[in-house]
Amino acid sequence: MYAPLLAHIARYVALTPEEATLLVSYLRTQTVARKDFLLREGQVCPASYFVLRGCLRTYFISDKGTEQIIQFSIENWWVSDYASLATHMPSQYTIQAIELVEVVVFDKHVQEEVFDHIPKLERYFRLVFQRVAAAAMFRGKFLFGMSGEARYHYFNEALPGFVQRVPQYMLASYLGFTPEFLSKIRAR
Amino acid sequence: MYAPLLAHIARYVALTPEEATLLVSYLRTQTVARKDFLLREGQVCPASYFVLRGCLRTYFISDKGTEQIIQFSIENWWVSDYASLATHMPSQYTIQAIELVEVVVFDKHVQEEVFDHIPKLERYFRLVFQRVAAAAMFRGKFLFGMSGEARYHYFNEALPGFVQRVPQYMLASYLGFTPEFLSKIRAR
DNA sequence: CGCATTTCTTAACCTAGATTAAGGAGCTGC
């Protein structure tokens, strides 16, 4: 049940069996049905989530009422609204399951205790977030450095399985254009 | 010289005087003249930098040969190319001073030793990067959720001093449109 | 299995922002 998370942690830091057991005692898992929500706009984000299985999307509602996806989260990814988590402000984002999803829940109210007891996890999360910082830079390059059509082709070549896995209208939203435009690209 | 950095760290973790002295012994400062570079495209990024004074921009060269800014870094910000730092691959970005800049240099080759000796810094950086993750989500909302003109007005109201501080053509690049379009917005 | 809903495609028309060109204002360096 927690094996994928422990394996992921092991890539960065070596937990002793005692530390692993202790960590697991603070965690729980949650299953989210397709189309169900991990976080709804207006809620205070209560936890960080590690994706064991499935795919989630994080989106907000634009002024025009459309759903603008800013990230997908698949297996071995951490997902949350970190601003809401830290400040207890209501979130402006929605995190929804695109397919049946299973996550490990790392509740906010246990996080400090866990870090106190297992300081190695500070390092683990520092490294995880450092990759997030790198990915943010890359996404900037991706969005600004390529036309919409170029972004689609790049993404399709880099992650063909993923492209098959999500609805086209969601992919279009994430890539920054409309479903109609994506259809036009694909028809060329 | 290092007081702003130590003050920034103190917001997140309490270092003992010994830890602070030890940390400082691993650091150095660097002054970068206006228009000079902290990192050039093609270099392996050698350090993380904390901005003591001044402003830097991180950009890449687009296919059209234009400079596309993905971030500015002002006082109390950490800046680097985290992908290059971690992987030793040549960076695809350039980090350049917009005005005279002074930074604290946290060299890659001392980082592990520093974290070993001062584990509290793992927490400090975890918290710093967690804010970076939150900022990345916000930037997604900002870029996708507003028109170019709305982005300019929002930014101008949120950070008027900053808008005065950087050349218009750089601001336009960061906000995702051309200098001519920015002139048009301002003329309305 | 049928029907309702969701997803995708197509195309005509529209527009936010890009491109191009030209010139003025401000700044910098000698």
Place this chain on the structure above:
DNA sequence: GCAGCTCCTTAATCTAGGTTAAGAAATGCG
């Protein structure tokens, strides 16, 4: 102080992608 460079503005024209509408295909549920 002036020449050259950098920055900014203006406007005509163009285009990448948006909007709107309609309908087909796929999916899901009872």
